[in-house]
Structures are given as structure tokens and as C-alpha cells.
Amino acid sequence: MVWQAYLQDKPRFEAIVRPKGTSLEQVTLTWKYRDGMYAHYPVVESDKDEAKPMLLGNTLSIYQRQFEDLDEIFATYVGCVAVGVECMPSHWRLSQFHRPDVTIRA
DSSP, X not given: OHHHHHHHTSOTTOEEEEEOTXXXXXXXXXXXXXXXXXXXXXXXXXXXXXXXXXXXXXXXXXXXXXXXXXXXXIIIIIHHXXXXXXXXXXXXXXXXXXXXXXXXXX
């Protein structure tokens, strides 16, 4: 897959937006969680110009949260999710599950 080849050498939490092959009303936000692991978020487009179906809609949403453009998604959504995921292993409630004898494989 082209997106996987592109993200393979990129740093952790790098994200891209790619077209959804089955719909002109949705794109997919894909971000690299760790080597070989990717998260995919459906971005639904609303208020599209019917005369220009290949342009993004005026309103974008991820799980009912609305955004005005892709820059806002990268600044407020991707960044916040990445910070939360980065902080999770050090949270006191999750630290009790730390097992040094277990290795996570990608």
C-alpha cells in the first residue's frame, strides 16, 4: 500500500490524509502509532460543493467532532491524541500492568 510505504520511515505519530476508495464523501486520517502499527480514523465531509466533488467539504468530522479544515484536525486532534498516547504508559493506573519480561512486537 502506498500510504504504508510512505509512513514506514517516518517518525512516530506522523499522520497523513488519504482518499477513501469507496466514497467521495469521506477521507481517512492515518497516523503511525509505532513501527508497523497504524491507526485509521474516518473523516466525514459535509457541506460539499456538488459542482466540485473532488474538493474537501466545508465541514469535516471525526466521530461527531467537527473541524473547519485539515489544519485544524492536525493541530487539535492528531496532536492531542499523540500526547495522550505518549503519556499513557507512565500513568499510575497503567504502571501496575508493566511487565519487564514481556516484549511488545510490532
